[in-house]
Amino acid sequence: MDDNELKLSIFTSPDEGYRKLFEKYHGYVFSIVYRILGSSVSMKDAEDCVVDIFADVIMHFDTASETSLRAFVGTVARNKAINMRRSSGRADMHPVPEETAMNIPDESVSIEEAAENSYLLNEVLDHIDALGEPDSTIIIQKYLFGRSSAEIAAIVSMSPTAVRVRLSRAMKKIRSTLAELGVTL
Numbered sequence: 001m002d003d004n005e006l007k008l009s010i011f012t013s014p015d016e017g018y019r020k021l022f023e024k025y026h027g028y029v030f031s032i033v034y035r036i037l038g039s040s041v042s043m044k045d046a047e048d049c050v051v052d053i054f055a056d057v058i059m060h061f062d063t064a065s066e067t068s069l070r071a072f073v074g075t076v077a078r079n080k081a082i083n084m085r086r087s088s089g090r091a092d093m094h095p096v097p098e099e100t101a102m103n104i105p106d107e108s109v110s111i112e113e114a115a116e117n118s119y120l121l122n123e124v125l126d127h128i129d130a131l132g133e134p135d136s137t138i139i140i141q142k143y144l145f146g147r148s149s150a151e152i153a154a155i156v157s158m159s160p161t162a163v164r165v166r167l168s169r170a171m172k173k174i175r176s177t178l179a180e181l182g183v184t185l
Helices: 003-012 015-038 043-060 071-089 098-102 111-130 136-144 149-156 160-179
Strands: none
Touching: 003 071, 003 136, 015 043, 015 071, 015 098, 015 136, 043 071, 043 149, 111 136, 111 160, 136 149, 149 160
């Protein structure tokens, strides 16, 4: 489902449209929140941030606007996560805007390698997002948050066995598509 179809769905049936929006963009939003917050807040706080992001999107998105839905969701997610990081109150944490943090070079890595790594990370995240739901959520929950199949099953309303099967199939798909780019997992 592309953005225009999703906007139409939100316009004609808001409840169903927003459910579809959540299903399509949950993994995308979660990856943005995780990249910005990392371990600076608890998992519950990160999940609360994701819920707040979708609440803001629902309250403020205009289906008649020409704005890309993905861009709008991404911007809300980034801003909300940065605000949460700033307000987390950790004395040892010095908030840095995401744009700046993503461009700080690692002295052990050359500029070319850093650019290549950034490109590859975006490619991997795009391929995970392209899998759709619930596969993208399963992969993010497993590999970014280290959750067990039982924990993921509760999140995506599936059995732990079904989660393991979906994870295995999704990883095969990603490996094959990324192999075309020369990336191995």
